[in-house]
Amino acid sequence: MREISSQARLLPNETPRLHFRLLSDSDAEFVLALLNEPDWLKYIGDKNVHTLEDALAYIHTGPLAMFAQQGFCLSLVERIQDGVPLGLCGLLQRESLQWPDIGFAFAQRYHGRGIAFEAATATLKHAKETLGLTKVAAITALNNEASMGLLSKLGFTLQDKTALPGHDEPSNLFLKIL
Template sequence: MYPPFVGIQTRRFNLRLLNDADASFILGLLNEPDWLKYIGDRGVHTLNDAKAYIHSGPLAMIKKYGFGLYLVERQEDHMPVGLCGLLQRDGLSWPDIGFAYCAQFRRQGIAFEVAQATLEYAQSVLGLTKVAALTAINNEASIGLLRKLGFAYERQIALTGQAETSNLYFKTL
C-alpha cells in the first residue's frame, strides 16, 4: 500500500485532502459550464450534495487506493482554485491524472505546474512508472496540457458507465 498522503507543494500552490469545509467550493466547481460539458453532471446541487461527493468520491478513492483528487489552493491565501490528482478507473490498468480548475484561474500556468508536481509525486512517492489520462474528445485545453506534459495519444476508449468515448493518453515516468 502507498504511504499516507501528506500533501504536495509547488512554487505557488498546495495540494491537500478535501474536507467538509470545502463543500461550497466543490458545489461551485462541479457546476461550472466546462465541468458540466467535459466531465458531466455529478448531481451536486446543494452543499449536502457537495459534502457527499467529497466523501464518496475523492476521499473514498484515497482510502481505497492511496491516491485520489486533491484540493489545489494558493499558498499565499489558501484560496481554492481547483482539483488535481490521480484516479483509478474501472477498465484502466494504470491510474490516470485528473484536473479541473475554476474558470477565473485558467490560463495562468496553474494546471501545468500542479500536474507536473502530481506526476513527480506519482513517480517518487507512489513508485508508478506510467500514468494514463482521459479527455473528452473535443476538450482542446486539456489535450494541449497533456501534450505539454509529454503524454502521448493512444486511442479513443469507452469506459464502463461513460456515455461518451474519451481520448486515452499515456506518459511513461
C-alpha cells in the same frame, strides 16, 4: 489492490505557488461551484452535485474514499499566498483502466495562468517518486482541446479512444511513461 506504504500515503505537498491537501467538509461550497461550472459539465459531465449535501457526499464517496482505498485521490489545490481554493488535481484509479489516471479541473477564473500545468507536474512527480508508478493514463473528452494541449505539454501521448462506464461518448486515452 496494490499495497502502499504509510509514507506513500501523502499528497504532493507544495509548488512555488500551490498547496495540495485532502478535501474536507469545509470545501463543500467550493466543490458545489466547481462541479457546476460550464467547462466541468461540458467536458467531465454532470455528477449530480446540486446541493451542499450532494457536495459533501461527493467529497466523502469520491476523493476521500479513493484516498482510503488507493493512497491517492483528487486533491484540493489552493493558492499558498492566501489559501484560496483553485481547483482539483490528482490521481484516480478507474476499474476500466489498467493504470491510474491524472485528473485536473480548475475554476474558470484561474484558467490561463499555468496553474494546471504546475499542479499536474507536481502530481506526476509524486506519482513517480513517492508512489513508485511507472505509467499514468489520462482521459479527455474528444473535443477538450485545452486539456489535450496540456497533456501534450506534460509528455502524454494519445493511445486510442476508450469507452468509460457512464459516458455516452468515447474518450481519448493518453499515456505517459514516468
